[in-house]
Amino acid sequence: MSAAADREDVWFESGGARCAAWLYRPERAPAPLVVMGHGLGAVKEMGLDRYAERFQAGGLAVLAFDYRHFGASGGEPRQLLDIELQLEDWAAALDYARRLEGVDSERIALWGSSFGGGHAITAGARDGRVAAVVAQCPFTSGPASVRALGLRANVRVVARAVADEASRVARREGVRVKLVGPPGATALMSAPDAEPGYRRLVPEGFQFDDEVLARFALQIGFYRPGNEVNRLRCPLLICACERDAVAPAGPTIRAAQQAASAELIRYPFGHFDIYVDDGFERSSSDQLSFLGRHLELA
Numbered sequence: 001m002s003a004a005a006d007r008e009d010v011w012f013e014s015g016g017a018r019c020a021a022w023l024y025r026p027e028r029a030p031a032p033l034v035v036m037g038h039g040l041g042a043v044k045e046m047g048l049d050r051y052a053e054r055f056q057a058g059g060l061a062v063l064a065f066d067y068r069h070f071g072a073s074g075g076e077p078r079q080l081l082d083i084e085l086q087l088e089d090w091a092a093a094l095d096y097a098r099r100l101e102g103v104d105s106e107r108i109a110l111w112g113s114s115f116g117g118g119h120a121i122t123a124g125a126r127d128g129r130v131a132a133v134v135a136q137c138p139f140t141s142g143p144a145s146v147r148a149l150g151l152r153a154n155v156r157v158v159a160r161a162v163a164d165e166a167s168r169v170a171r172r173e174g175v176r177v178k179l180v181g182p183p184g185a186t187a188l189m190s191a192p193d194a195e196p197g198y199r200r201l202v203p204e205g206f207q208f209d210d211e212v213l214a215r216f217a218l219q220i221g222f223y224r225p226g227n228e229v230n231r232l233r234c235p236l237l238i239c240a241c242e243r244d245a246v247a248p249a250g251p252t253i254r255a256a257q258q259a260a261s262a263e264l265i266r267y268p269f270g271h272f273d274i275y276v277d278d279g280f281e282r283s284s285s286d287q288l289s290f291l292g293r294h295l296e297l298a
Helices: 048-057 083-098 115-127 142-149 151-169 194-200 214-218 225-231 249-258 277-294
Strands: 007-014 017-024 031-037 061-065 103-113 132-136 176-180 187-189 211-213 236-241 262-267
Touching: 007 083, 017 048, 017 083, 031 048, 031 083, 031 115, 048 061, 048 277, 061 083, 083 103, 083 115, 103 115, 103 277, 115 132, 115 225, 132 277, 142 151, 151 176, 151 187, 151 214, 176 194, 176 214, 187 194, 211 214, 225 249, 236 249, 236 277, 249 262, 262 277
Parallel strands: 031 061, 031 103, 103 132, 132 236, 176 187, 236 262
Antiparallel strands: 007 017, 017 061, 176 211
């Protein structure tokens, strides 16, 4: 049976809206479970299935979800990217996972990539009960990511964000900004490898909305998940991409080196290389080994 056929479409409630999710179950129960959330504006169809299938084959249950306002999840307005709302979704996913039949509620881990990697660290620190956290090419420093975007792009993006915030106050239609674009574009990610790397994650024929409400740009510089690593009460694996031009690796590596509970693996990749080909094979194998140790897989 294929993994796609061997997973369930499920949902849980967060903030009055439904979050759509995939639930993967291994052959043995009760099983440890990994809650998975994606990165900036991304949805579960953009590669989370590959990681979930690898973990499922290794004996783990997996719950991969879409944030409110994105993908198959509910929530209005669409494409609203809000840090606190997304962290609420992580908490709701954890609550749902702990109530699932056939899941060992004491052996639950968080897995997040890119912006979701920062969320996984923050959500794990806030929860205090998770057994392990995996953060892949994580966003750990808002200021570092803002600097990486460059002054001109920042000015244009912030101008759209201010216009969007004014539209919200006036109850008019929101102003959007591109998630990704070529260098020099008015987009949240415009490193040379960002657009081809991001779009490579979108399955052929999949209808994907590549814009978000621009007000998010007013939040990003103040978000510093790297400051939360020392609050984690569980083992943390950080998979850092040394050539990352989207979520710079420097602050991530420093945060990992300062945290007693952290294991750091450095890869000679760009931000999007870790999702595919050798990057995927190496990172998913390392992650499964880490999860197997700390979730006590037989």
